[in-house]
Amino acid sequence: GIAPTVWHANEGHSAFLTLERIRELIQKGSTHADACETIRQSTVFTTHTPVPAGHDVFPHHLMDRYFAGYWEQLGLSREDFLRLGDTPESQGQGFNMTALAIRLAAHVNGVSREHGQVSREMWRHLWPGLPTEQVPIRSVTNGIHAPTWIAPELNQLYGKYLGPAWAERCDDTTMWQRVLDIPDQELWAVRQTMKRKLMSFIRERARSGWMQGQLQASQVLTRGTLLDPEALTIGFARRFATYKRATLLFRDLDRLKRLLHNQWRPVQLIFAGKAHPADEPGRFFIHEVLSFCDDHKLGGHVAFLENYDMHMAKFLVQGVDIWLNTPRFPLEASGTSGQKAALNGVINLSVLDGWWKEGYNGANGWGIEPLIGNSDIQAQDEHDAQQLYRLLEQEAVQLYYQRDLDGIPRGWLQLMKENLRTNAPRFCTKRMVKEYVDNLYAPAMVRTPSIW
Numbered sequence: 001g002i003a004p005t006v007w008h009a010n011e012g013h014s015a016f017l018t019l020e021r022i023r024e025l026i027q028k029g030s031t032h033a034d035a036c037e038t039i040r041q042s043t044v045f046t047t048h049t050p051v052p053a054g055h056d057v058f059p060h061h062l063m064d065r066y067f068a069g070y071w072e073q074l075g076l077s078r079e080d081f082l083r084l085g086d087t088p089e090s091q092g093q094g095f096n097m098t099a100l101a102i103r104l105a106a107h108v109n110g111v112s113r114e115h116g117q118v119s120r121e122m123w124r125h126l127w128p129g130l131p132t133e134q135v136p137i138r139s140v141t142n143g144i145h146a147p148t149w150i151a152p153e154l155n156q157l158y159g160k161y162l163g164p165a166w167a168e169r170c171d172d173t174t175m176w177q178r179v180l181d182i183p184d185q186e187l188w189a190v191r192q193t194m195k196r197k198l199m200s201f202i203r204e205r206a207r208s209g210w211m212q213g214q215l216q217a218s219q220v221l222t223r224g225t226l227l228d229p230e231a232l233t234i235g236f237a238r239r240f241a242t243y244k245r246a247t248l249l250f251r252d253l254d255r256l257k258r259l260l261h262n263q264w265r266p267v268q269l270i271f272a273g274k275a276h277p278a279d280e281p282g283r284f285f286i287h288e289v290l291s292f293c294d295d296h297k298l299g300g301h302v303a304f305l306e307n308y309d310m311h312m313a314k315f316l317v318q319g320v321d322i323w324l325n326t327p328r329f330p331l332e333a334s335g336t337s338g339q340k341a342a343l344n345g346v347i348n349l350s351v352l353d354g355w356w357k358e359g360y361n362g363a364n365g366w367g368i369e370p371l372i373g374n375s376d377i378q379a380q381d382e383h384d385a386q387q388l389y390r391l392l393e394q395e396a397v398q399l400y401y402q403r404d405l406d407g408i409p410r411g412w413l414q415l416m417k418e419n420l421r422t423n424a425p426r427f428c429t430k431r432m433v434k435e436y437v438d439n440l441y442a443p444a445m446v447r448t449p450s451i452w
Contacts, residue, residue: 119137
């Protein structure tokens, strides 16, 4: 069988693997201390979210039910065993899986630079007396698999101007400089083709749903059949977790209506996503968005696509003009949907959190500066909403509709090319895997236990 040198645990729910590895070493003759150190040195742990719901905490009575008799095999008492999952928040009443993982992994990382800093703050109590900046949690920013998410039309265009092996060299910053050589007319034509494909996909889904009796006639209109392929189209598609604030753009309805119904510069919104079945607030957000879609005052400019999946996601990240992301800072660990959109020439408009805090350079999209140091959620939402409206009204909409005599939005395409030049090579899986190998896997391999 396979005898791994390094074990990579993702999220706390996988952390029990460290205990079983310790038990196996002790069975082979190791002391508890030696087994723990061997496992620590050969374990990489990645935490993926600062949101409390993403960190499993089990009550002690549940741990007793399933682990009674097990901790002795680890050379531990019940108290010492439960202490592995202890945190100040649990007050000795809960077993935190993330705490267990961090304690038994010598190599720990978050999934963006900002998330690394947030994680150091969150877990600094595991290193009492150590300054936060010295807490040994580093970061490897997430990336996306370019061949999976690139539109066929854009793949062909990249092959023509970047080279047929562009996807294999997706982390090559020098290669991406060549996007500046792509003629504006060609890039714009391809982007418009991708947008029309999205609109056709949406209409066909609505037609099919109506024919199969899944949609009423009135619902067909709110599922995107009235969308205009010529209008500036904003996409928002992801998990409907409340911290992602899907309804932020609806905070000032009068202001939004003026944006959507501008006679010469119309805007339209496409939403898609799912909430966890147990996430009642997230499900309420979906119902709220659906109610806006049904509002005739919004005139068919807002659509919600049901049954969100990877197939639909591809059409959305390839076909919209702007990718909107409005998480409540600092809860966005990374986010990858915006990276997929960026690869396809879609412009990001996002709160400066997660990956976008690294990706944004002031000339490749738009960034919403979060309100830092104010714990008032309403104040945060109002601050971010005002910035969002301002960026749309004063910058994004105007730039999109600013055309030359050939009907080409030169300024928009300049923004698009800068986005591709700067973000495509930085946020791909090839760069990400290299960083994991160089910064985490290789150091973990230095001590290869002979016992394996």
